[in-house]
Amino acid sequence: DIQLTQSPSFLSASVGDRVTITCRASQGISTYLAWYQQKPGKAPKLLIYAASTLQRGVPSRFSGSGSGTEFTLTISRLQPEDFATYSCQQVHSYPHTFGGGTKMEIK
Amino acid sequence: EVQLVESGGDLVQPGRSLRLSCIGSRFSFGDYAMSWVRQAPGKGLEWVGFIRSKAHGGTTEYAASVKGRFTISRDDSKNIAYLQMNSLKSDDTGVYFCVKMALFGHYLDYWGQGTLVTVSS
Numbered sequence: 702d703i704q705l706t707q708s709p710s711f712l713s714a715s716v717g718d719r720v721t722i723t724c725r726a727s728q729g730i731s732t733y734l735a736w737y738q739q740k741p742g743k744a745p746k747l748l749i750y751a752a753s754t755l756q757r758g759v760p761s762r763f764s765g766s767g768s769g770t771e772f773t774l775t776i777s778r779l780q781p782e783d784f785a786t787y788s789c790q791q792v793h794s795y796p797h798t799f800g801g802g803t804k805m806e807i808k
Numbered sequence: 809e810v811q812l813v814e815s816g817g818d819l820v821q822p823g824r825s826l827r828l829s830c831i832g833s834r835f836s837f838g839d840y841a842m843s844w845v846r847q848a849p850g851k852g853l854e855w856v857g858f859i860r861s862k863a864h865g866g867t868t869e870y871a872a873s874v875k876g877r878f879t880i881s882r883d884d885s886k887n888i889a890y891l892q893m894n895s896l897k898s899d900d901t902g903v904y905f906c907v908k909m910a911l912f913g914h915y916l917d918y919w920g921q922g923t924l925v926t927v928s929s
Contacts (some may be wrong), residue, residue, distance in 0.1 A: 702872075733913065735915045735916070737853070737916070739853075743921075744905055744919035744920060744921055744922055745845075745853065745905070745916075745919055746919070747915060747916060747917050747918075750910070750912070750913065750915040750917075751912075751913065751915075756917065788852060788853055790853070790855070790916070792913055792914040792915060795869050796855050796857075796869075796870075796871045796872065797855045797914060798855060799852055799853040799854065799855060800852070801852045802852040802853070
């Protein structure tokens, strides 16, 4: 199985900050990667797919990059509604594993 | 807007069975693969498996942790996806999400609100 390792696991940041979350795959997955945002008690929401394509309706302050084994999610200017948990998922091969998540909190 | 509503979550004893249902609306249900993802309390997301659309054979894929115990099926005439869970273990406890898969690859583009399954004696 492909393992996805996210870093950091926890992130403390302020409104207006630029933050980057990394997702590393245990083997190459081309660009078959998605990023999801989840708020407490809610279902996850697709933010980015194919490593860098923004899902319709997602603000442009979110961006994704990477290919192969290293990927990043960047939020250019944090807004109050962005404080949540972010998870990556690979869809290159079965099982479609998720990373462990990055919980972002307000500093 | 796509809607997915899960039901069937309950408190169940280890070794017993439970069936979850997911009704989809406001999209052409039969055209899409449907997936199940679970989340144990305070933990991350875990992919459970999915069922392809009938046009793609209606076949299924499962995580190793549930293979042989869980079965995903669909009834396109009713716009329902099912997750039949047998031989339940305490590790199966969590919120189960029904998810619509995008036509472009296997990305999970719309999620239900989830239903809680608790396996405990």
